[in-house]
Every structure is written in structure tokens, then in C-alpha cells.
Amino acid sequence: MTSISPPATKVWWKEPIAKGELIWISVVVVWGIILTLMMPFWHIYGEQNLSSEAYRTTPENYMEKTQAMVDQYTIRKEGERQVPVVKPPAGIDIYMVGRLWEWWPILELKKDETYRLHVASIDWQHGFSLQPTNLNVQVLPGYDMVLTVTPNKTGKHTVVCNEYCGIGHHNMLGTIYVVE
Amino acid sequence: MNTNNDFRVCPDTGLKWHRPAERLMKLNAVAAVVFLLVGGFLGLGVGLTRWPEVHLLGPDTFYQVLTAHGINVLIFWIIFFEMAVLQFASSTLLGCRIATPKLGMVAFLMMVVGAILNNYAVLVVGNSSVMMTSYVPMPADTLFYVGLIVFAVGALINCFIFLGTLVIAKEEKTYEGSLPLVSFGALTACIIAIFTIASGAVILIPTLLWNLGFINNIDAGLYRLIWWAFGHSSQQINVAAQVSIWYAIAAILFGAKPLSEKVSRFAFLLYIAVLQLASAHHLLVDPGLSSEWKIFNTSYAMYLAVMASMVHGLTVPGSIEHAQRARGLTAGLFEWLRKAPWGNPVFSAMFISLVGFGVLGGITGVVMGTEQINLLVHNTLYVPGHFHATVVIGTTLTFMALTYWLVPIMFRRQLIMKKLASLQPWLFGIGMSGVALFLMGAGTLGVPRRHWDILFTSADGGYEFSAAALTMMSLNGMSVLLACFGGAAFCVIIVGSLLFGKKIGEDEKVGEAMIVPAVTDEEYATNKEPLTIPGTLAMVSVFFVAFALYYFINWKYLSETWGLS
Numbered sequence: 155m156t157s158i159s160p161p162a163t164k165v166w167w168k169e170p171i172a173k174g175e176l177i178w179i180s181v182v183v184v185w186g187i188i189l190t191l192m193m194p195f196w197h198i199y200g201e202q203n204l205s206s207e208a209y210r211t212t213p214e215n216y217m218e219k220t221q222a223m224v225d226q227y228t229i230r231k232e233g234e235r236q237v238p239v240v241k242p243p244a245g246i247d248i249y250m251v252g253r254l255w256e257w258w259p260i261l262e263l264k265k266d267e268t269y270r271l272h273v274a275s276i277d278w279q280h281g282f283s284l285q286p287t288n289l290n291v292q293v294l295p296g297y298d299m300v301l302t303v304t305p306n307k308t309g310k311h312t313v314v315c316n317e318y319c320g321i322g323h324h325n326m327l328g329t330i331y332v333v334e
Numbered sequence: 335m336n337t338n339n340d341f342r343v344c345p346d347t348g349l350k351w352h353r354p355a356e357r358l359m360k361l362n363a364v365a366a367v368v369f370l371l372v373g374g375f376l377g378l379g380v381g382l383t384r385w386p387e388v389h390l391l392g393p394d395t396f397y398q399v400l401t402a403h404g405i406n407v408l409i410f411w412i413i414f415f416e417m418a419v420l421q422f423a424s425s426t427l428l429g430c431r432i433a434t435p436k437l438g439m440v441a442f443l444m445m446v447v448g449a450i451l452n453n454y455a456v457l458v459v460g461n462s463s464v465m466m467t468s469y470v471p472m473p474a475d476t477l478f479y480v481g482l483i484v485f486a487v488g489a490l491i492n493c494f495i496f497l498g499t500l501v502i503a504k505e506e507k508t509y510e511g512s513l514p515l516v517s518f519g520a521l522t523a524c525i526i527a528i529f530t531i532a533s534g535a536v537i538l539i540p541t542l543l544w545n546l547g548f549i550n551n552i553d554a555g556l557y558r559l560i561w562w563a564f565g566h567s568s569q570q571i572n573v574a575a576q577v578s579i580w581y582a583i584a585a586i587l588f589g590a591k592p593l594s595e596k597v598s599r600f601a602f603l604l605y606i607a608v609l610q611l612a613s614a615h616h617l618l619v620d621p622g623l624s625s626e627w628k629i630f631n632t633s634y635a636m637y638l639a640v641m642a643s644m645v646h647g648l649t650v651p652g653s654i655e656h657a658q659r660a661r662g663l664t665a666g667l668f669e670w671l672r673k674a675p676w677g678n679p680v681f682s683a684m685f686i687s688l689v690g691f692g693v694l695g696g697i698t699g700v701v702m703g704t705e706q707i708n709l710l711v712h713n714t715l716y717v718p719g720h721f722h723a724t725v726v727i728g729t730t731l732t733f734m735a736l737t738y739w740l741v742p743i744m745f746r747r748q749l750i751m752k753k754l755a756s757l758q759p760w761l762f763g764i765g766m767s768g769v770a771l772f773l774m775g776a777g778t779l780g781v782p783r784r785h786w787d788i789l790f791t792s793a794d795g796g797y798e799f800s801a802a803a804l805t806m807m808s809l810n811g812m813s814v815l816l817a818c819f820g821g822a823a824f825c826v827i828i829v830g831s832l833l834f835g836k837k838i839g840e841d842e843k844v845g846e847a848m849i850v851p852a853v854t855d856e857e858y859a860t861n862k863e864p865l866t867i868p869g870t871l872a873m874v875s876v877f878f879v880a881f882a883l884y885y886f887i888n889w890k891y892l893s894e895t896w897g898l899s
Contacts, residue, residue: 155591155852156584156585156589156590156591156852157514157515157581157582157584157585157590157591157592157653158427158514158515158516158581158582158585159427159514159585159852160509160510160511160512160513160514161511161512161514161515161595162591164511166512166595166596167595167596169594169595169596171593171594171596171597172593172865172866173864173865173866174865174866174867174868174870174871175593175594175597175648175649175866175867177865177871178644178645178648178871178874179597179645181878182641182644182645183641185641185644185878185881185882186637186638186640187637189637189640189700189704189885190629190633190637192704192889193629193632193633193704193706194629196705196889197625200706200889200892201893201898201899202706202709202892202893202895202896202897202898203625203706203898204619204625204705204706204709204898205625205898205899206623206624206625206626208622233794233795234794268897277471278469278471278472279469279472279554281712281713281782283780283782284896285780285797286780286800287895287896288710288714288778288779288780288895289710289895289896289898290619290708290709290710290711290712290713290714291619291621291709292558292619292621292712292713293621294554294555294558294620294622295471295554296553296554296555297554297555297621297622298621299621299622301898302898302899303896303897303898304896304897304898305896306895306896306897307896312795314780314782314797315782316712316713316714316782316784316785317713317784318465318784318785319472320472321393321394321463323397323784323785323786324785324786324787324790324792324793325790325792325794326793327790327793327794327795327796327797329795
């Protein structure tokens with residue numbers, strides 16, 4: 155009797171389990187427990203944990219907050235489209251907008267300082283992918299997500315959009331400068 | 335009224351085929367291969383466009399082709415084939431008439447119509463390049479949603495026909511005792527499918543109403559939550575179906591019985607209880623969900639399910655080793671494996687699938703599904719890399735293995751081009767392993783998925799990925815060519831055999847052994863190994879060490895990125 159016919163013995167659930175199989179099952183159970191515990195462990199001892207902080211928002215409301223920050227802290231404008239470069243003081247709430255097809259505005263942050271970085275979309279879904287450090291979060295319309303970030307490397311960082319958002323998706327970039 | 339004329343007994347296997355069920359199986363299997371051919375061809379377009387030096391298609395066409403590639407292979411090819419598997423595991427394995435064959439025909443036609451409507455919206459109307467996930471608020475054509483819904487209703491009807499057939503088999507006592515393990519596994523796949531399709535209805539019907547203007551707004555976060563209850567669970571149908579087929583092939587080619595009915599069945603039950611609920615790992619970096627929610631919903635579910643797959647990963651090759659040792663292949667750790675029928679594509683496809691699914695797909699799935707590590711790979715090419723290992727090397731190659739066996743047994747045709755057939759699983763398996771590895775490598779280096787131009791030639795400011803990342807993309811392109819050659823070989827061999835293969839009469843034997851007699855208890859008693867299956871245990875030990883190393887290396891990577899709290 156094989157796997158394609160009914161079990162030979164009617165009370166198959168009473169048959170003993172082979173030793174080799176039992177050893178593997180024990181290893182697998184212990185490993186599953188370790189895998190599960192690693193996540194709360196990292197919340198306590200690790201330094202890279204996504205916060206659970208997020209708020210309902212609307213495009214108008216979110217743009218208003220972003221514009222206020224841009225008006226107050228813009229230090230220069232860059233590129234053909236004169237995108238404002240914003241250098242906010244450490245510790246405050248800063249904003250980045252995802253929209254078809256750009257991340258706006260450009261931010262300039264200080265290394266090893268901590269910021270409350272808000273990200274939200276004002277139209278479709280986007281993916282905030284910070285390169286080359288490689289940090290990726292999902293950005294949704296209607297949700298203002300707060301990431302408490304501490305940049306650890308200076309230089310130009312690019313924000314790539316990594317959630318497909320239509321025909322201009324591959325042109326959707328943003329910039330975050332990290333300075334000493 | 336059913337008469338004996340409605341059945342034929344297979345001269346090779348002794349299986350009792352109910353003709354109306356057999357007809358449905360043939361239709362579903364053929365439709366499956368047609369959609370594999372379409373979807374695979376579109377995949378070639380995707381691979382050649384993402385190869386930076388080739389960059390074949392323009393952006394409009396690329397996003398269109400990518401959408402259609404995903405839906406045709408991930409949904410249509412796989413679910414059509416699964417319908418045939420459900421019919422085989424109920425009607426044929428239990429020697430029972432299929433419930434409501436006419437309704438089965440209606441279901442099949444609905445699925446065909448749904449699949450065509452969806453493809454029409456994406457490829458002909460052309461306003462539905464929304465990817466398989468069709469995330470709101472990006473709109474698709476109304477027919478896009480209608481097609482998916484009609485297809486899903488057809489599949490749902492087939493699930494209930496499967497359950498009805500099990501009831502008839504019990505009632506008419508066509509088998510004694512418990513269901514065969516393979517039918518039991520198919521039953522878990524069917525239960526998961528019903529949950530999956532229900533979730534799909536809960537999200538796609540409101541989305542259709544939104545598309546038609548009856549609903550103002552669908553929350554993007556809510557859409558993702560429910561869509562993934564459908565999108566991920568549908569992959570669990572595949573896992574349950576493919577593992578069932580692994581057991582079936584171990585039985586067919588080796589006469590193997592499961593090491594322990596209890597363990598294997600319990601592992602299948604874990605799939606129903608937890609695996610299909612574990613869709614939360616798609617939402618690990620979404621706003622609006624707490625860390626507690628994310629951790630709970632990935633671990634209770636996912637890791638118990640991971641355990642189940644790791645158990646099958648031992649018991650399937652273990653049952654083969656057990657049977658081979660009982661037949662006298664006892665030398666060393668691996669004589670049983672060395673002397674397995676490697677020239678038979680049914681075996682080689684199944685075994686490559688088992689190893690590729692476990693090593694490439696399984697390990698990376700767990701790593702990616704860890705709350706914090708997901709920050710490193712979310713929406714990068716790592717994700718398609720992972721699921722090309724699970725769904726293509728795992729599910730698709732397994733279905734190919736079964737198809738090679740079904741051509742003579744069910745379609746009553748000799749396989750043509752047997753030399754090519756024995757090479758095909760290797761071409762496809764190695765090509766697709768390259769795809770999985772190089773996509774995951776590029777993803778680890780930050781390359782986004784679903785992206786037309788990672789050189790950013792037309793983007794303001796631009797960005798340069800590392801040379802290593804671009805090399806990975808070129809290597810991926812070459813692997814795609816090899817995999818497509820293997821996939822095309824499969825379609826040519828199967829379609830060619832169905833059209834031009836030598837016919838085998840109903841009472842005629844195929845000419846080679848199509849099913850190995852079951853290993854007897856006396857033969858099993860000759861295995862004096864203290865651990866019964868030392869070779870398999872050695873293999874899973876190597877697997878486990880690789881798993882643990884790779885898992886902790888990723889925590890190391892994570893510790894090097896920006897501080898985040």
C-alpha cells in the first residue's frame with residue numbers, strides 16, 4: 155500500500171514514528187521557536203525596527219504640512235525643476251511626499267541625528283526604497299507613516315520608487331543628502 | 335445512470351478511470367499547458383527587457399507584458415492544472431464516478447471565458463497594466479476584474495465537485511478505510527482553495543463595484559490586507575497540491591509508502607490551520623499595522639507552516655530512500671539516490687523541484703518573511719526571485735513531472751522526443767535556479783521589482799546601481815533564455831505527443847513500467863539502519879546548516895543600515 159492507496163492498517167494513527175523522523179521533527183520545532191523569538195528579541199535589542207506609528211491623512215492635509223516645512227527650512231533649489239532642498243533641525247517632524255512621479259522635496263539631514271520622517275502618497279501606492287543603504291517601506295495614499303530615522307552614512311542617498319505606479323514609475327526618484 | 339461502460343481500467347496501473355472525469359482532466363490539463371505557453375512566452379519578454387544590455391521592450395509594452403505574464407502563469411496555468419489534479423485525486427485514485435460532470439464542463443468553460451476576458455483587457459484593450467496585484471486606486475478595465483471573478487467562480491465550482499466526489503466515493507464504498515495520502519493532500523488544497531477564492535470575492539467584487547462607480551473609495555491598506563488573503567493563499571493551494579504530487583510520484587516510481595501516515599497527514603493539516611492565514615508577511619512594512627500584529631500573524635502561522643514543509647521535505651525523499659533500501663540499494667548513504675531513475679523526466683523533474691523548492695524557495699521565504707529583515711528586500715527583485723523558486727521550480731516543475739506520466743496513462747499517446755524529455759527538467763530547473771538566484775542577488779543589492787529601466791536613463795538626477803547589481807541582471811537574462819528553452823521544450827514535447835505521439839489502445843500496455851509494485855512489509859523489514867533513512871537525514875542536515883547561516887547573515891546586513899525605531 156502506497157501514498158496513492160488507502161493506508162494498509164485502518165488505525166494508522168497508532169503506528170510508531172521512526173526515530174530519524176522524530177529527530178528531524180524536534181529540530182524543526184526548536185528552529186520554528188527560535189525564528190519566532192528573533193523578532194521580539196530584535197525589537198528589544200536591535201536598532202532597526204519599523205515603528206507602528208501611522209495616522210490617517212488626506213492629500214490636502216499632508217501637502218499642507220509638507221509645504222509648511224518647505225517654506226520654513228528651504229536652503230536652496232536644485233535641478234531644472236528647481237526642487238527645494240530642505241534642511242530641517244534634528245528631532246523635528248519632517249515630510250516626504252510620494253506622487254506621480256517624484257519624491258518631494260529633497261531633504262538634507264545630519265549624520266547620527268534622529269528625525270521623525272513622515273512618508274505618504276497623495277495619489278497611488280508607492281514604494282519608498284532608500285539606496286544604496288537599502289531600506290524599503292510601502293507607501294499608501296491616506297496613511298501618514300512615521301519612521302524615526304538615524305542616518306549612519308554621509309553622502310547622497312536616492313529614493314527609488316519600488317511599487318509599480320504607472321507608466322512613469324521608472325522615472326520616480328527622490329534625494330536625501332546626509333551631511334556631517 | 336452510470337454503467338460499467340463509463341469506466342475504463344488502465345492495463346498498466348490498474349487505476350479505474352471514470353470517462354467523464356477523464357475528459358474534464360484532459361481539457362483542464364490542455365488549457366493549463368496553453369496558458370503556460372502564453373505566459374512563458376511573455377516571461378521571455380520580461381527577462382529580455384530587464385537584461386540591461388538588451389532592454390527589448392518599450393515601457394508601455396513591458397508593463398503590459400509583465401502584468402499578463404504574472405496572471406497567465408501564476409493564476410491560469412497553475413489553477414487549470416490544479417483542477418485536473420483535484421479530479422485525478424478524487425475520481426481516479428478512488429475509482430469513483432465524478433460528481434456532476436456536466437457542471438464540471440460549465441466550470442471549465444467559465445474558467446476559459448474568464449481567462450480570455452482578463453487577457454483581452456490586458457493585452458488587447460491595453461488599459462489594464464496594473465500588475466497581478468491590481469492595487470487600488472490604480473484602475474484597470476472593468477473586464478479585467480470581471481474576467482478574474484468569472485474564472486474564480488469556475489474554480490470554486492470545481493472545488494465543490496471534488497468534495498461531492500469524495501462524498502460519493504464514501505457512500506458507494508469505492509475504497510476502504512481512510513483516504514489515500516495523496517487524496518488527503520488534495521483535500522487540504524481544496525479547502526485552502528475555497529478560503530482563497532472567498533477572500534478573492536470579498537476584495538474583487540467591491541473593487542469591481544468601485545470600478546463601475548458604485549463605491550467611492552477603497553482603502554489602499556484594507557485592499558492589500560484582503561487581497562493578500564487571496565494572493566498568498568493561492569500559493570498555498572500550490573504547495574499542498576505539489577507536495578501531494580511528490581508523494582504520488584514516490585508511490586508510482588518506487589512503490590513507496592509514507593514513512594508515517596500520521597506525520598505526513600498532520601503536516602498537511604498544518605497547511606490548512608496556519609499556512610493559508612500567513613499572508614501578513616506581505617504587509618510587514620505597511621503603515622497602519624502594529625509590530626505585534628505583524629509578528630503574531632507571521633510566526634504563529636508561517637513558522638508552523640514552515641515546519642510542515644520541512645517535515646514533508648524529509649518524509650518525501652525519506653519514503654523514497656526507505657523503499658529503495660528495502661529493495662536492496664543499501665550501500666553507503668546515497669546508493670538509493672544514485673540509482674534512482676534519473677533519465678526518467680517524471681523523477682528528475684520531481685526531485686529537482688523538491689530540492690529547488692526547499693533550498694532556494696523555502697529558506698528565502700522565511701528570511702524575507704521576518705518582520706525586520708523584510709525592510710531590506712520588500713518590493714525588490716528578491717521577491718520575484720523567491721517566488722520563481724517556489725512557484726516555478728516548485729509547483730510548475732512538479733506539474734511538468736506529473737504531465738510526463740499522464741501523457742501515456744491518460745492521453746494514451748507515446749511520448750515523443752524522449753531524449754529531449756529526459757534533459758528538459760534539467761534545462762528548465764537549472765535555468766530557473768539561475769533566475770531565482772540572480773534576481774535575489776540583485777534584490778539584495780536594492781534593485782526594484784516591476785521596473786522598466788534601472789539605469790534611470792530618462793529620470794531626473796538618475797541613480798546608478800552597483801556594477802554587481804547590473805551583472806546580476808545580465809546573468810538573469812541569460813538564465814531566462816535557458817529556462818525559456820526548457821519551458822518551450824516541455825510545450826513542444828507535450829503538444830507534439832498529444833498530436834503526433836503513437837496512439838496506445840485502451841487495453842494496450844504502454845510498454846514500460848508505469849507503476850512500480852508497492853514495497854512489501856517483508857522487504858521493508860530488511861532495512862536494518864538504526865535511523866532508517868540516514869541519507870535523507872544527512873541531506874536535511876546540510877540544508878539546515880545553510881538555512882541557519884543564511885538567516886543570521888541577513889540579521890547582520892540589517893544591523894548595518896540606518897537606525898530605525
